[in-house]
Each structure stands twice: as C-alpha cells, then as structure tokens.
Amino acid sequence: xxxxxxxxxxxxxxxxxxxxxxxxxxxxxxxxxxxxxxxxxxxxxxxxxxxxxxxxxxxxxxxxxxxxxxxxxxxxxxxxxxxxxxxxxxxxxxxxxxxxxxxxxxxxxxxxxxxxxxxxxxxxxxxxxxxxxxxxxxxxxxxxxxxxxxxxxxxxxxxxxxxxxxxxxxxxxxxxxxxxxxxxxxxxxxxxxxxxxxxxxxxxxxxxxxxxxxxxxxxxxxxx
Amino acid sequence: xxxxxxxxxxxxxxxxxxxxxxxxxxxxxxxxxxxxxxxxxxxxxxxxxxxxxxxxxxxxxxxxxxxxxxxxxxxxxxxxxxxxxxxxxxxxxxxxxxxxxxxxxxxxxxxxxxxxxxxxxxxxxxxxxxxxxxxxxxxxxxxxxxxxxxxxxxxxxxxxxxxxxxxxxxxxxxxxxxxxxxxxxxxxxxxxxxxxxxxxxxxxxxxxxxxx
Numbered sequence: 001x002x003x004x005x006x007x008x009x010x011x012x013x014x015x016x017x018x019x020x021x022x023x024x025x026x027x028x029x030x031x032x033x034x035x036x037x038x039x040x041x042x043x044x045x046x047x048x049x050x051x052x053x054x055x056x057x058x059x060x061x062x063x064x065x066x067x068x069x070x071x072x073x074x075x076x077x078x079x080x081x082x083x084x085x086x087x088x089x090x091x092x093x094x095x096x097x098x099x100x101x102x103x104x105x106x107x108x109x110x111x112x113x114x115x116x117x118x119x120x121x122x123x124x125x126x127x128x129x130x131x132x133x134x135x136x137x138x139x140x141x142x143x144x145x146x147x148x149x150x151x152x153x154x155x156x157x158x159x160x161x162x163x164x165x166x167x168x169x170x171x172x173x174x175x176x177x178x179x180x181x182x183x184x185x186x187x188x189x190x191x192x193x194x195x196x197x198x199x200x201x202x203x204x205x206x207x208x209x210x211x212x213x214x215x216x217x218x219x220x221x222x223x224x
Numbered sequence: 225x226x227x228x229x230x231x232x233x234x235x236x237x238x239x240x241x242x243x244x245x246x247x248x249x250x251x252x253x254x255x256x257x258x259x260x261x262x263x264x265x266x267x268x269x270x271x272x273x274x275x276x277x278x279x280x281x282x283x284x285x286x287x288x289x290x291x292x293x294x295x296x297x298x299x300x301x302x303x304x305x306x307x308x309x310x311x312x313x314x315x316x317x318x319x320x321x322x323x324x325x326x327x328x329x330x331x332x333x334x335x336x337x338x339x340x341x342x343x344x345x346x347x348x349x350x351x352x353x354x355x356x357x358x359x360x361x362x363x364x365x366x367x368x369x370x371x372x373x374x375x376x377x378x379x380x381x382x383x384x385x386x387x388x389x390x391x392x393x394x395x396x397x398x399x400x401x402x403x404x405x406x407x408x409x410x411x412x413x414x415x416x417x418x419x420x421x422x423x424x425x426x427x428x429x430x431x432x433x434x435x436x
Contacts, residue, residue, distance in 0.1 A: 063248060064248065067245050072252050075256055079256040079260055086263050090271045
C-alpha cells in the first residue's frame, strides 16, 4: 500500500503532471502565470479545491450513480470553490485581494473534474485525498515554473509581490534579475504563455527521456 | 473529454432509475446548497467589514484625513453623471461644511473600461486620483497605478481652468501631459476620465457642496 501512495505522489508531482503531461488546466496555466507569485497562488488555491473535492467524491462514490456523476462532480467542485472564495474574502482578505479574481476560474479548470472522474470516483478516501492534493501541488509547481520563466524574461523580476501573498517575511525572495525595461514584454502577454508552456513540456519530456522513463501522456488532447 | 473511462461501474439500485437519479442529484444540490448558505451566513458580516475597509482605504488616498472629521464612506449622495450613470459621491466634511467630494470616474483604455476614484476639493482642485480597476497591459499601461509609478500624482492640485481645457490632453494630442513609452491610449483614457470628472463637479457644484 505504501508503494501505491508513493506512486500517487510521484504521478501527481511529476510523472503524470496535470499541466506538463496531461495538458489539462491550460486556461489558468496560460492566463494566471504572468508572474511566479500569481502562478503559485492560483496553484495553491486549486490544490485546496482539488483535495477537498476528491475527498468528498471518494466519500460519496457509492451513492453517486454513473448517470448523474458529472453534474454531481461539477456541483461539488463549484461548492468547494465558493467555500474557499467566501472564507478567503472574510478571513484572508489581503490574500484574497491578490487571488480573488482567479478563484472562481478554478470551476472552469478541467483538471479537478478529470481527477474526480479518473481517480476519486473509484478509489477509497485516503488515496483520493492524496491524489487530489498532489495533483494540485503538481499543478502549483507547473504554474510557478511557467510564471517564473515568463516573469524573468518578460519583466526581469522573480517572485515580485510575493510578500503580498505570503506575508512580509517573504520580501527577501522578491528578486530583480534584469534591469527594468530589459524584459521582452511579449513573454507576459498571452503568446508568452503558449511559448513557455510548450517549451517546458519539451524540457520535461527530454528530462524523462534522459532518465529512461516512458513518456506518459494521459488525455493529451483535452485542453481546457 | 476523451479522458473519460469507457467502462463504468454497474448501477447498484433497481428501477425506477430516472426517479432515483433525480433524488440523488436533488439531495446533493440540497446538501451543498445548505453548506453554502451556512458559510454565507458565517462570512457575510466579515466580508461586509472588509469591503468597508477597502473603500475607506481607497477614499483616504483621495480625501486626506486632515480635511474632514466625518466618515466619507457613510456620508454619500447619489447623482447622475452626464452619461446618465448613477454615481455614489462620498463627502468629506469639516464641522458640517463639505470640504471635498470623491466619486468614481470612468475612462476607456486599451483593454476596456478603467475605473478610477477622483477626489475634488470644494474649490475645484484635484486632491488625488487613484485607479480602482483596469485591464491594461502589464508593464505598459499599468503605470497608471500608484504602486507602479508616480504618473497619476501629477494631477494633484490641477483644476478645470489650470491648465486650460484645451491643454487637458496627452502631448501627442497637443496637450501638456506625458504619455508613457509605448502606451498612449491608456493615459488618454485616464485624462478623458479626469476631465469628465471635473466637468461633472462643475456642473453639479451646488448639489455636491450642499450641507444636507
């Protein structure tokens, strides 16, 4: 069993990474990655929603009949997103001001729904919770990486405004790597999102090839 | 979605199936609806308090604390602007007399509407302008935000006659205000919004400064 858990963690974070292997959740992966901080915040919010909805679907999986499963999954994801949205607005308001705009977009992300359908619908509670959580964290890593590349090349900074998101202690990780006005603006604009995501997918495949791994491509044609 | 598996678990219960599906779906809707209603109840006061603080923060940047002894957030007046849009005017008072007003102004930028807050003193001078919401290009048009540059501060203390109306334009259009490198549409929109806001003040001066 411990082995299975290890596989779930590895799949979520790297082998079957939601963005770089499955090419799911492309909409937030492009739209929210104008900076590493934005990508990180969006990723974390998604991870919370994914863990919670995977847990609930696994818990109720015997009650949910196949015919109504899709509306029920969407209902659960939407309810979790609304919960996170309300709670953050009320009690983590500074964070909400940065992320608030992105949170409702989690509903439109294909990745949570895909994991509910492919995993949580058939698995016990604990593995499902882990799958949701680590798929979400893998999504966070991917978005942070895309955001970092776009931010460095487009703006010359890294983790700008991280202290707004994570608290004043993180002021130190806000870096300026290139002088102001040296950045290539296109990288922050939508074309940069496509370019960087594509390049990072290639980088991941090359790393996997070099490590002698078989390239996993689950649902590679679903883009949402 | 071709990620969907083709084999599904067999349904557990016997017919009437359609009724059962309805009941299941309804039960989930009811359950989660209830959870959301409860969460909304718990958070509604905190969210309202946060929204009030946010408004106070943005108002305090255009209505300096030194010129009023009331709370402008709750001292409001509803007026229609020249486009027929209903505006909420926040009034700053010192000892009952209105010393300044603040209201939202709107400009058309490169990527849609920009929303700004304008503070005007009783003598018609700009106390401050701040961007509330915009969708301008990051790195180009967003220099109108006070945290990205001090461009927006140059309007402080100006008024409708200073500079004269025909100079209330970006340099490219023959006015006196700098546009930024690579972005003319955004500053043009901001300027039009401020000019419109000051014209609104001039047109409604008596109502805006009335004591009640």
